[in-house]
Ligand SMILES: *[C@@H]1O[C@H](CO)[C@@H](O)[C@H](O)[C@H]1NC(C)=O
Ligand SMILES: *[C@@H]1O[C@H](CO)[C@@H](O)[C@H](O)[C@H]1NC(C)=O
Ligand SMILES: *[C@@H]1O[C@H](CO)[C@@H](O)[C@H](O)[C@H]1NC(C)=O
Ligand SMILES: *[C@@H]1O[C@H](CO)[C@@H](O)[C@H](O)[C@H]1NC(C)=O
Ligand SMILES: *[C@@H]1O[C@H](CO)[C@@H](O)[C@H](O)[C@H]1NC(C)=O
């Protein structure tokens with residue numbers, strides 16, 4: 001596979017934007033009080049086509065982000081409390097302290113309320129986040145169109161689903177700087193699983209694009225039996241075409257660790273797309289692979305946010321659904337037990353627009369809904385690690401939206417939460433899809449969101465022992481490789497500068513023009529990513545993906561936090577500043593394999609950090625030693 005030719009580049013963005021701006025400035029309501037200015041423009045990706053105007057009575061569940069005037073200060077706190085060389089290391093902020101930092105200025109709040117009032121929005125209808133930095137309200141399209149000086153349309157996706165969106169919107173000058181983003185407007189992320197159950201071949205692709213889990217080749221069969229280890233060497237315990245919890249626990253040195261702070265210390269994973277952790281399946285899995293944890297399948301906490309679907313004992317198995325949820329819970333409990341698990345189920349998958357019915361565009365921004373739920377929790381309810389195995393191409397969302405969500409994650413980091421996100425399953429981008437949305441023709445590597453957020457830890461995938469970068473042919477004919485890349489939205493954070501720049505330099509110009517050297521690079525670390533025997537619908541299915549890597553890395557860090565908390569020390573919190581300054585020395589470097597994708601062989605692994613496996617994989621005894629903790 002040879003790299004395609006780079007073509008140049010993105011000048012069309014500016015002309016596009018200014019055309020758009022010109023047309024909008026002349027098009028607003030006549031009696032408006034002040035001039036409007038384009039706030040955000042983000043065109044529909046190629047897979048979407050405009051079908052017609054949105055009916056004026058269609059209801060939109062509008063979410064308005066107010067500028068967090070002291071966000072820079074919050075970010076400074078985040079970096080200080082996460083930096084092992086800073087005197088405030090580990091002094092995480094309380095909920096109240098964070099709310100104080102992100103609450104909008106009085107001026108911003110007044111201006112936004114004035115704006116809402118100007119359009120007759122009933123103040124009683126407004127709902128606020130605890131810091132009052134997010135306002136939500138349900139309004140008909142006609143009102144929203146006036147407020148945003150734009151027109152909403154019904155857009156159809158190639159797969160038949162439809163949404164109500166607009167590519168751009170404007171705001172009056174007097175609120176322009178006081179609002180960070182308004183949604184739903186121009187976010188096109190696909191957090192939906194909608195593949196017909198018969199089309200298994202294509203489903204691998206779809207599933208990856210939404211939930212970073214991919215099925216394996218047809219020739220995979222569940223092992224007849226996997227013996228519990230009589231011999232604790234990795235060679236004896238691990239079969240890398242059927243990676244069990246005991247294999248993971250041996251590989252990352254957690255098998256002999258005794259949990260001491262269960263309860264004070266918690267771990268969590270997130271579910272979207274109506275995935276529900278299935279207690280019956282999880283119980284079968286644990287009975288097989290972690291027998292002492294079996295009963296816990298019926299005990300862990302499952303929380304529904306915004307109508308998220310929970311297993312109520314009567315769910316009917318639907319092709320592929322719940323595979324991700326089961327994989328996450330089975331491996332987090334399999335590794336982290338008896339550390340308590342919380343499974344968050346956030347509702348509001350892509351809201352299929354139904355013509356002729358006065359439905360509300362129920363939240364279609366589940367990352368934001370989840371983040372806003374979490375930032376509102378009191379300190380005692382916050383888990384210390386959270387794993388998320390969902391994402392989509394960065395270019396399906398606007399930069400403003402991506403930044404707003406990422407800033408919410410920063411709040412959780414400042415409060416001492418480590419957020420792990422799977423890095424994606426198709427290396428630098430899925431073959432044939434690596435084209436810029438801006439002109440439909442520029443070839444580019446395809447970074448993924450939200451793993452590209454600089455305030456989270458992005459987790460890539462490995463295989464075998466000694467570990468190589470993950471690589472496996474899937475049923476669909478596609479190849480699974482560790483997701484990797486450089487953001488086009490988020491600047492390279494200072495903590496990455498030295499290490500990532502020297503990796504880029506070592507590439508000697510390879511792929512110049514295909515990726516953004518000044519962007520946040522990922523992944524940061526990795527964990528085993530293939531092949532996981534997973535119980536789903538009562539039987540064993542073989543799954544691969546960074547979808548498994550992220551919960552596994554999160555569970556290893558849950559155990560590390562357990563040791564810290566047991567000694568009265570703070571949990572690790574946001575890992576990256578520690579990781580890039582010296583934590584990486586404690587990781588097992590992975591130096592074989594590449595992040596193949598976009599019809600190239602992808603970035604190569606290298607000693608130290610690389611855009612395939614980050615710094616490599618964790619080994620708990622080494623972490624405990626370095627912190628002088630009991631094993
Ligand atoms: C490893 O697992 C694969 C897939 O389940 C199975 O076919 C194979 O027999 C196993 N190998 C060993 C040595 O147990
Ligand atoms: C453990 O397994 C390894 C690899 O199979 C073998 O070389 C070693 O002798 C075994 N050790 C024990 C104590 O059985
Ligand atoms: C259980 O959950 C399913 C899926 O959300 C739902 O369709 C069903 O009505 C629920 N059943 C009960 C008894 O709550
Ligand atoms: C989940 O569990 C129930 C039993 O409680 C089972 O009947 C159902 O089919 C399971 N599977 C899925 C994928 O929902
Ligand atoms: C789930 O398992 C049941 C019982 O084995 C089977 O009849 C059904 O077809 C399975 N469902 C799916 C979607 O595979």
Ligand SMILES: *[C@@H]1O[C@H](CO)[C@@H](O)[C@H](O)[C@H]1NC(C)=O
Nearest residue numbers: 045046047048437438439440
């Ligand atoms: C990209 O393609 C889509 C449909 O294929 C089209 O609607 C859109 O205008 C194109 N954008 C550009 C910038 O050419």
Ligand SMILES: *[C@@H]1O[C@H](CO)[C@@H](O)[C@H](O)[C@H]1NC(C)=O
Nearest residue numbers: 487488489490491516518519
């Ligand atoms: C490259 O990344 C930087 C930093 O995130 C961003 O400001 C810039 O717009 C990106 N360039 C392109 C061509 O996307």
Ligand SMILES: *[C@@H]1O[C@H](CO)[C@@H](O)[C@H](O)[C@H]1NC(C)=O
Nearest residue numbers: 464466468469471592593594
């Ligand atoms: C390196 O990775 C490739 C797949 O990318 C694999 O075929 C090869 O066996 C690995 N080599 C070693 C030494 O692990």
Ligand SMILES: *[C@@H]1O[C@H](CO)[C@@H](O)[C@H](O)[C@H]1NC(C)=O
Nearest residue numbers: 004431432477478479598599
């Ligand atoms: C890209 O890779 C796919 C297979 O993944 C192949 O079908 C296609 O022909 C390749 N395209 C180019 C331009 O090389």
